[in-house]
Amino acid sequence: MNVLTDNLGRYGEGLLGTVELTVYASLLALVLGFLMAAFRVAPVASLRAFGTAWVTVLRNTPLTLLFFAVVLGLPRFGVVLPFQLFAVLALGCYTSAFICEAVRSGINTVPVGQGEAARSLGMTFGQTLGAIVLPQAFRSVIPPIGSTLIALAKNSAIAGSFSVTELLGTYKTLNELGYSIIWTFVWIAVGYLIVTLTISAVFNVLEKRWGVAR
Amino acid sequence: MSGGTALYDVPGPLARRRHRLYGVLATAGILALVGWALYLLFDTGQFTAEKWTPFAYKGIQEMLLRGLANTLRAFGFAAVLSLGLGTVLAVGRLSDHRPVRWVATVLVEFFRAMPVLVMIFFVFVALKVQPLPALVTGLTLYNGSVLAEVFRTGVDSVDRGQREAAYALGLHKTQVMTYVLVPQAVRAMLPTIISQLVVALKDTSLGFLITYEELLHAGKLIAGNLDYGLPFIPVVMIISPVYIGMCMLLSWFATWVAKRERRSLKTRAVEVAPAEPGTLLAGPAGHPR
Numbered sequence: 001m002n003v004l005t006d007n008l009g010r011y012g013e014g015l016l017g018t019v020e021l022t023v024y025a026s027l028l029a030l031v032l033g034f035l036m037a038a039f040r041v042a043p044v045a046s047l048r049a050f051g052t053a054w055v056t057v058l059r060n061t062p063l064t065l066l067f068f069a070v071v072l073g074l075p076r077f078g079v080v081l082p083f084q085l086f087a088v089l090a091l092g093c094y095t096s097a098f099i100c101e102a103v104r105s106g107i108n109t110v111p112v113g114q115g116e117a118a119r120s121l122g123m124t125f126g127q128t129l130g131a132i133v134l135p136q137a138f139r140s141v142i143p144p145i146g147s148t149l150i151a152l153a154k155n156s157a158i159a160g161s162f163s164v165t166e167l168l169g170t171y172k173t174l175n176e177l178g179y180s181i182i183w184t185f186v187w188i189a190v191g192y193l194i195v196t197l198t199i200s201a202v203f204n205v206l207e208k209r210w211g212v213a214r
Numbered sequence: 215m216s217g218g219t220a221l222y223d224v225p226g227p228l229a230r231r232r233h234r235l236y237g238v239l240a241t242a243g244i245l246a247l248v249g250w251a252l253y254l255l256f257d258t259g260q261f262t263a264e265k266w267t268p269f270a271y272k273g274i275q276e277m278l279l280r281g282l283a284n285t286l287r288a289f290g291f292a293a294v295l296s297l298g299l300g301t302v303l304a305v306g307r308l309s310d311h312r313p314v315r316w317v318a319t320v321l322v323e324f325f326r327a328m329p330v331l332v333m334i335f336f337v338f339v340a341l342k343v344q345p346l347p348a349l350v351t352g353l354t355l356y357n358g359s360v361l362a363e364v365f366r367t368g369v370d371s372v373d374r375g376q377r378e379a380a381y382a383l384g385l386h387k388t389q390v391m392t393y394v395l396v397p398q399a400v401r402a403m404l405p406t407i408i409s410q411l412v413v414a415l416k417d418t419s420l421g422f423l424i425t426y427e428e429l430l431h432a433g434k435l436i437a438g439n440l441d442y443g444l445p446f447i448p449v450v451m452i453i454s455p456v457y458i459g460m461c462m463l464l465s466w467f468a469t470w471v472a473k474r475e476r477r478s479l480k481t482r483a484v485e486v487a488p489a490e491p492g493t494l495l496a497g498p499a500g501h502p503r
Contacts, residue, residue, distance in 0.1 A: 043222055043233050046241040060412070060461035061454065062419035065430060069450045072437075076446055077254050107221070115220030125222075133220050154329035161331075161423040168332055171339065181340040189328060196327050 003174060003183045010170050015191045017166040021087060021156040022195065026149050028092025033099025040104050051100065058097035063155055066090045071162045087159035091152060098148045106141035107133060142211050146203030153195050167191045255447065265445035268436055269452065281432030282456065288346060288418045288428060292353035293411050299358030304365035310387065318362070325359040330417055338424045345426035349418065357414045364406050368399035405472035412464045419457070429453060 004011060039051030058066075070090040071083065110133050118128040160169030167188055174184045225233060255261065268274045306318025325333070334352030337343050343351070372395050380390040400407075422430040433453045437446040 041221060043225060043229075044236045044240050046237050046244060050240075050244050056462065057458060060416075060458045060465060062416040062430075062457055062461075064419040064422055065450075065454055065457055068422070068430060068434070069454070073446060073450055076260075077258055110220045112220045115222075119223060129221065154327075157329035157331040158420070158423070168329070168335065171335065175339065185332070185336045185340055188332060192329055192332060193327055 003179045004187045007170075007174060007177075007179075010173060011167075011187060011191065013165060014167040014170040014188075015194070017084075017164065017169075018153070018156055018191070018195060021084065021091065021159055021164065021166055022149075022153045022199075024088045025091035025095065025152055025156065028088060029095035029099050029148075029152065030145075032092060032096035034103060036096060036100035037103035037107065040100065041107055055097045055100050058094055059101075061094070063090070063094050063158055066094055067158055067162050083163045084159075084165075087156075087162060087164045091156060091159070094155070095148060095152045098151070099145060102141055102144035102148060103137070105144075106137040109140050110136045139210055142203060142207045146200065146207070149203075150196050150199050153199060154192065157192070258447075260447040262443070264443045265448050268439065268442045268445060269448070274436060277432045277435070278429065278452070281427060281429035284346075284426065285418050285421075285428040288349050288353070288421055288426065289415045291346075291350045292357065292414050292418065295350065295354040296357035296361055296414060297407075299354055300361030300365055303359055303362030304369070307362060307366050308369060308391075322359040322362050325355045326363070328356070330356040331420055331423065334420055334424060345421060345424050348424060349421040349426050352420070353414055353417055356417075357410055360413075361407065361410055364403055364410060365399065368403035368406075369395050371402070372398050401478070402475060405468045405475065408464060408468035408471060412461050412468070415461055415464060416457075429456065 036051045036054050039047040040055070042048055042051075067087070067090045071086045074081075074086065114132055114136065115128055118132040123131070156166060157168040160166045171181070171184050171188060175181055259265075303318050303322055306314050307322065309315050309318070330352050333355050334348055337351045338345065338348035341348075369391070376394055376398065377390060380394040385393065418428060419430050421428045422434070425431065430453065433449040436442075437444065437449040439445070
């Protein structure tokens, strides 16, 4: 029990690391995911091909392999960044493929008639997209994006094994200090539960506010 | 063709010309990106004979194959066991007895909310188990509880009339489940189940972090070899196609099954839900579609 009270600072540092990783990687994943979704529905064939390749490759790559390639591989090209940035890159790129698919299927759920009606009213492409399609797509996209970001938070645990400060990595120091290993893991589990439950609560609120009632 | 979306009309001649221009520009951009990557690879000397010779040696090839075999072994165990655990937990969640239902629900929600890696490390470090059983246990607990949820939603999404008709014929609950609901649910859920197995296959690479001697581990050993000038990038170039290829094959199989299901008469009464990562505490509307 006193594992937590004795090492509040260490746990706090780890939790903060996990939260930071999650937030930055989420932002990167959302931006890249939206961009790739735009590519995948673009009327330009080469962009579509690029988006499809990005999604197919990243969705089928084990995250550990991606971490391995990014954290240990990029330095071979003379790219030297802090480990945390590498981790954000790997996590963000990996998750962007899932965000892209969620956004794309959200756009595809908007009935074709909506776009046709908008155009026949004389709206431009920008207006159709901004006022008609995206607001509707956004609603059906909230739950899948929520579960993708929860998965991201859980995946961030892998970063700990690549010399990034985060929650799971704290077990090593505590183990060396001779604390009960079971309790160490119980508090790590509680930390992850806090993070994932917070994300899921945020998305529940978002969904209640804007989601589609089906 | 993006004909299915609400975004664009069928393009006319002017729009087609514009799109062609964009296409040329985008292709040029993408080719420039690829070219730059290739230039970097050549520039840093990743294609020198020194870095590629190890792969011509029999010992190293065998090491990689052994790694692959270990990966597949872990995947096989994890797949079979998580299907089993998923069935047990799903039966628990669909039980008529409240305590059983509660226990199953708590287990499923807990294991879905935990990172797989935490479970693997817990079993490996705290319970002091060998790497393979630790990896398989972690994967089984996580994928089993996700699959339980898949099975449960599958059974729940069978058309209500099927269940009612079966009860009206005087079947009892076990018979209704085994003869009527489960066969239809499993058929409809097969694509989702296979996609979850893809996740399990990908996650076997987590064994690398607990020194299980799988494919990535074999790659790491080769990559750290000073005699061949640290052939790190060649190793990644050899390993990633293997992983990506295996996962893609399974994913394609899932898509193929899904396509067949959509045409099949036998799954009429079930709505096939799309495969998606596990949701924690689904929104008020129930499981999101």
